[in-house]
Amino acid sequence: MTSATPGPDLTDPAPDVAKLDLTGSVADLTRALCDIPSVSGDEQAIADAVEAALREVAHLEVIRDGNCVVARTQLGRAERVVIAGHIDTVPIAGNLPTRTLDGVIHGRGTVDMKGGVAVALNLAAGVPEPTRDVTYVFYDCEEIEAVRNGLGRLSRERPELLQADFAVLGEPTSAVVEGGCQGTMRVEVTTTGTAAHSARSWMGSNAIHHAGAVLDVLNGYRARQIEVDGLVYREGLNAVGISGGIAGNVIPDRCSVLVNYRFAPDKSLAEAEAHLRELFGAWEVTVTDASPAARPGLNAPVAAHFVAAVGGTPGPKYGWTDVALFSGLGIPAVNFGPGNPSLAHKDDEHCPESDLTTCLDALRRYLTG
Template sequence: MSEPQSLDILQELLAIPSVTGDEEAIAAYVERFCREFLPAGQVIRSGNAIIALQPSLNPAATETIVLAGHTDTVISPNNFTGKIHEGRLYGLGSSDMKAGDAVMMEIIRAYGRQWAGAYHLVHVLYDAEEGPYEENGLGPVLEEHGHLFRQALLAICPEPTDNLVQVGCLGTIHATVTFKGVRAHSARPWLGDNAIYQSTGYLNALAQLQPVDHTFGQLLYREVMHATTTTTNNTKNTIPDTFAININYRFAPGKSIEQACREIEELAFAHGAASVDFTDLSPAGDVNLENPALQKLIAISGQPPQSKQAWTDVARFSLFGLDAVNFGPGQGSMAHKENEYVEIAMVREYERMLLEFLGERG
């Protein structure tokens, strides 16, 4: 079986800036690319997301695999975009997750309408994953075009996993916990009531929280709740009457958003919070180790599966009713970092493993 060479595609993707909210150019590039190698009716544009259908000519192929990668990046400096040094290709999004996107696109280029693997393929390259949950481009794809792959056997998200299979994912909630006081001039604080000080019991309770471990077989997921930002609505010479704390709660698979929200509220109100407002609600991803395609992928990877101690769109596929897994060539340690890079050898190994899994016959 010949191995695709996706590095030139990756370099093209890295040359196109695609910070969340600015994905028009990269979507246009991906759409043109897919239409070059697949019939027009098998490429669908949905906003800044592209769905490419690649059915197999193999008469034994009866199941579908979805390959779903986001094309957007965070904002982070990179002084070496497009350069190769010591086996590393540099660029914003190289690990997270344009390397995985490039491999998907190389499968389209290398095999096009002659694909004869063990599965029918649906490629989804979508926007806005790095932003708020409600703005994620995969949501409209599932709502408007999910009928094309609702019965798929497995979805693979090529998140940066160092070529390891990472199962499930944590849910994540952002909430604004607000404490109230009485405004006063800072020279006469006895005329007011400092809202910041109202929160000290709550902040101390948060600081004392320990990770809560949840296990699924050999997989460990750790729940954590922390304050991440704070704001007041006053000038520097004013005792604040409002103090707002952003809380980020990462919760384990098997726990509903409703239950996780209740836990945030119970702790906050028990320590005098005036209000709790939820600003971003993302469910946890299911753990489906019994899925036969997932078992096959784990075997090909040659390593035991890992838990995903973060949120990914595996969760969104779980809500859709489709088993999904994280498996990609990028390095998790490089995600969102300055001067991000991907190891070229990791990309080549990922190409080999993914094609072995998909059963390309040559």
């Protein structure tokens, strides 16, 4: 028997600003956040709602920067931790509004990563005197190209807002600690030919046909599994797009295969690029987007203390997250949040309410213990 419950009531306290209850059920808060559409680049409505709710919390200093909202305690503690989460999602696929079935919340953003944002907002309002100072960061444009990432913008333009001894990203991890992250690089591999009328194809050279050799390289590629600081990372190299041709009666003289490389944290960006240029040395290779990997960093005392506080056995993070940004700033960071990461971006994205409460309770222990 399945039972469905209606979504939370979103009553506007002011025109166009949804009201969020930060102190009630973390499940209801997750649904309220998810039911505010916020596809990357369109986060103003949810940023407005988050800002309005946080400004009602007396013990927090709240700062708005574009569609990033920062809230922090200023208690003079010896240590400061950042708890961060992005408020954007990939495009909606008929999976909003949310619904709850048998204790599982279904809908876009439940996993990636408004469940983690809900946990952080509940903590921000509900833990007024943590044992370490906390900076909560809710940021935009994580799901698209790195140059637009709101956390990256803060690191460049307002670095003082990210100063900390440790950072926790509320990315989905099924409520266990995941260390480090894969790096990601996208390149266009371009084949060339000679244009001709398709009625006289023998007078040209078809660049799309030549792309078959690029696909052969990808089909024959054997991705590594590599241990880094005690965690095993799996790599991946895949075509994620292909384009070529200008008309239905023209033999194309150019074709580009878009390739995404997910690499383990034993490689730098330069080493990842060199690997791809070696693989596709017969063709023109253009890097279109890249973000570095991050080593697990679990041997840092602040990270080890966090793992001890929340419990569980750490694993590797498959995928890129902003732990890499914190790592680049010299701040140890881990991923810890509700939801199964294998469901991120899927049309049937869903998160158990139990994951939300597990993460909330664990982080509250860490902040108050």
